[in-house]
Amino acid sequence: MNQNTRRIAVIGLGAMGGAMAAALHKAGWDVTGFDPSDTARSAAEAAGITTTATLGDVAGTPYAVLSLPAASIVETTVPQLLAAPGTVAIIDTTTSEPATSKKMAELAEAQGAAFVDAPVSGGRDGAATGSLSAFVGATEAALKAAEPVLLALTGGKYSHIGGPGSGNVVKLLNNVLAAANLASVGEALGVAKAYGIDPAKAAASISEASGGSKVSANMYPNWVLSGTHDSGFSLGLMARDAALAVDVATQIGETPSLLAAVANQWQDALAVLGPRADFTEIARVVAPAVTPAGAPGAATPAGTTPTA
Template identity: 65%
Template sequence: MSKHIAVVGLGSMGGAMAAQLVEAGWQVGGFDPSPAARAAAREAGVAAVDTLEALAGTPYVVLSLPSAAVVEASLPVLLASPGTLAVVDTTTSQPDTSAACAARAAEQGVAFVDAPVSGGRTGAAAGRLSAFVGGEEDAVEAARPVLDALTGGQFRHLGGPGSGNVVKLLNNVLAAVNLVAVGEALAVARAYGVDPAAAAEGISGASGASRASSAMYPDWVLSGSYDSGFSLGLMARDAALAVETAALRGETPRLLSAASERWQEALAALGPAADFSEIARTVAPTLTR
């Protein structure tokens, strides 16, 4: 099996994945339009190049990009030279784009799977991400060496092309709902003189528990650190995409839509670069420092 791989997109997640692949013994090339991102990747042992074209034909490719449009534009460049076996797209993208990319890659005998990931920088650096995988059975098998390297085997094949992005968007919009709901609930607790940290701990041991109550608010909001490493702009985008994806199949999820609107309000107030845990500043300002 070839151990040559290219990582396209060397930001927070892509850079961490690339560095971990180097440590795992892969020969890793990489590209990012940011000179600073390329320089940081080189310090981690990645052979970062100055043009995407230089990576065409690499046997394995990992995409970690900001949007479906960038994925769609990058794929033809990467497939312009023969030699690529599998493309693993870890971008939180649009399901229809993933399906179209899979079809285009298959025409050239290349496997393409959508495999958006969860686990943050820590999981990426440890090779212990979770991945929501969509693709044909043979494409997933072709991509398995990369999926195993990124997740330690902890990935779930959910269905055909695009399925991974459907479930990842639903995962993220549920997290978005929980962050709004828990913030509002803890603000009510404070209004009654109850310590929000104690309330969060109590809720987290009962039926109202969620990652928002057990970890996100205690670790990032009540501590005042706001350092999850995931931006408010990306979460607002993902929540909106989830609602748009539902509408394409005639679904009208009213609670998810209402939560998405709260994220758009926070985006307008705080800007895209704010940490996503800072949603608390707009939905529960009495909790924030």
């Protein structure tokens, strides 16, 4: 790949987009970042990244990575990126909707470009180190066009799920399963605490057995039991993803009752904690006794600091 084709635009410089832009910059890509937020652009510039406040400035850039808050914004962004010739591939890491990705893939293909839905998992740390995992929906031709960027973001740790939109479906299912596990592990540790068992010891023991998961092994010890709640992923986004997963199922006639109950539980937590709370703060609703901050609205225990 010559230097000209190593030009890449990163659209959306929030926690994930900013970290991906920095990782690409460190890997030798010529990165230009776009975000309407002055704060987000300033943070990217501090990492050595050129930025612009005008999306049209990056139209026709050979590669583009999208990290956006909603499918509706993807739909308005992609046509602007394709407004000038030169686009090779657009890699959409947004947790988006399959219908949107199918439409954008058709639009890009009609203009001789590729569009792949590649929602990612791995958080800020994975984004910053180029070690994310990605769920990819794309045609074979689009996948080949996007591969240099996918390799840079994931180190090869991506799964080609199927055609356009399929990456979105599996990512939403992944997130609703994580949402279910966050609630169920919290409830289980709440029971352990009620029996006088140290929740940290219970989580460690369960994590070595058949009930274990990344939630019990990492998320609860690192972010919940510690009281830090600083994963970098918001409760509002997780509540949205859980609801979207159920909507996607409903659209094809499926009725996942347990997942629907989980989605409702997250909506209830959203109403109490607000969208900006860390998603690990769900524990404060389902198992407040295991969290240093306790239940929302409760008096803060001595020696602790409220997290919401």
